Amino acid sequence: MNVLELKDITKTFPKNKKAFTAVDGVSFSIKKGECIGLVGESGCGKSTIARIITHLEQATSGEIFMNERNVTHLKGKELRNLYQNLQMVFQNPGDSFNPRIKLGSSIGEVLINFGKPRSEVKRTVQQLLEQVGLNPEFAVRYPHEISGGQCQRAAIARAIAIEPDLLICDEATSALDVSVQAQIVDLILNLRNEMNMSYLFISHDLALVQSICDRILVMHRGRIVEEGSTQDVIEHTAHPYTKLLLSSVFPIHPDAQWQIPTVPQATEEEGNACRFWQRCPYCREQCKKERPELKKISEQHYAACHFVE
Amino acid sequence: MSDDRLKLKNKKLKKDRTALKLGFFLILAAGLLFIACFGEYIVPYDPYAQDLSNALQPPSGSHLLGTDRYGRDLFSRIIIGAQTTIFSALALVAGITIVGTIIGVICGYVGGWVDSLIMRISDIFLAFPEMVFAIAIAGVLNGGIWSAAIAVGLIAWPRYARVARSQVLAMKNHQYMNAAKLMGTRWYKVILKHIMPNILGPIIVTAALDVGAMIMNLAGLSYLGLGVVPPTPEWGSMMSEGRSMLQTSPWIVLAPGLAIFITVVIFNLLGDTIRDILDPKQTRRTLNNHVQNMKAILSGRKKREKTLVE
Secondary structure, X not given: OEEEEEEEEEEEEEEOOEEEEEEEXXXXXXXXXXXXXXXXXXXXXXXXXXXXXXXXXXXOEEXXXXXXXXXXXXXXXXXXXXXXXXXXXXXXXXXXXXXXXXXXXXXXXXXXXXXXXXXXXXXXXXXXXXXXXXXXXXXXXXXXXXXXXXXHHHHHHHHHOOOOOEEEEEOOOOOOOHHHHHHHHHHHHHHHHHOOOEEEEEEOOHHHHHHXXXXXXXXXXXXXXXXXXXXHHHHOOOOHHHHHHHHHHOXXXXXXXXXXXXXXXXXXXXXXXXXXXXXXXXXXXXXXXXXXXXXXXXXXXXXXXXXXX | OOHHHHHHHHHHHHHHHHHHHHHHHHHHHHHHHHHHHOHHHHOOOOOOOOOHHHOOOOOOOOOOOOEOOOOXXXXXXXXXXXXXXHHHHHHHHHHHHHHHHHHHHHHHHXXXXXXXXXXXXXXXXXXXXXXXXXXXXXXXXXXXXXXXXXXXXXXXXXXXXXXXXXXXXXXXXXXXXXXXXXXXXXXXXXXXXXXXXXXXXXXXXXXXXXXHHHHHHHHHHHHOOOOOOOOOOOHHHHHHHHHHHOOOOOHHHXXXXXXXXXXXXXXXXXXXXXXXXXXXXXXXXXXXXXXXHHHHHHHHHHHHHHHHHO
């Protein structure tokens, strides 16, 4: 059963009178208990997708299904109820808590909002804090009194408090330093084993995603360019952009196989060209004229490039 | 002592001094309020009692600030006048703070056409010269201190609405606002629990700095005869009454003038101190600051000219 399904989601923002397409016809689904990684460079639309799924932003077109129910246009009370099944961990841990409210009250707020009796809230909050590896005494601390890593743990505690079906981690580790990142990843892996939640793990760090996720979606400028199981994507990489990402993950090799000219802010309308052709070393005439669609390479492995088989 | 420790000590001293200042001005303001509250028990004479045989007496032992043309004791009238002046100013500030904040929060939170509409209306109010507009409104209303207060309130609310609105808009960029939505917090709780506590500081600062100005505005309207109705003692109207005798009996104008001056200074300094405490990022614009700014601008221009010549 699909916990989440996106169908042809498009989001355009007005930008200097022209429409800027941040997300362009993205479709994917997440099964129950599955952990999906969404990777791509800055500005490729990863976070926009997270904001669209959580209804912080309305999609321009396309449909969202949660647990097989169309939730695209939910409002008011129904939208509130949706959040019982859908929670998000934000990028900047320090900013995801109200600075004037103690952590315990912040975590308790979500419990009270979704109908937990007040008498049990305090105990539950302490259990949650323990579950994410924090001292239960942190409940009476203010967000600025604890470190970024601890804050992110608290944010995770808040997100899993009502045991949602789907947890979105939007760059949940990128504001933290590497050793703390590892701890948070460990925590997420442990939670995965304990609770039967699905994850959408958004990151620009392919190595990180690789260590957590079952499947990987690679996004480039608003489109999914490669989709497949972690093993397929990492070991049988099909799309040149994924290769680029992989080569940037392992910069230890001094003789990088290929140099990629970076195209800053290439936002002008390319018509039907492949959106990667300016940076692609394998670019041919066909790429400038025809936009590649996702092609099946093997079972559960797709890539949007003309030259994959 | 090392530099850092010295700096730390200075910082602490400064903080202590701010706290001390706050205490000092709070006591002064409380003193004014006390006088306003218990004026009836302090006054040596009935402020309304006329005694024509004692008219236009200069300040003396029996009449501390002298008497006016009807022989009424000016000291008593000023004490009782404090009630009208200070309470109406405080009530006015409280009123426009509440109304302006509610309007501003609605604008910032709802956004869209509601925001545009209300902000354009506030633009209309801001576009008129304040005092002229207030005089016009107070003239249309039927007089009395409350119509003066309404007139001043009508020209002052847009500032509060704008402060509150801009604060709410800045708040919206914080992730915890999104988090609150995801936590299923209802909109009124979001406003009360997450927005209000975080934006209250600048609003209180605006209000505290405005008390003095409001006293001035109300006294100004009263001076023009648009505020309180005689014989109620009010500082502005008292000054107006003494205007024609300024050359022969200057104390009739000077006494209420000094009362306004002292009150406004106390409330302004109190507002300044509150600003220093609640909003430490805003530096006070002292004369020294201005001089240095000017110097920086001038030297920058010279440098630019130099490079251009080169």
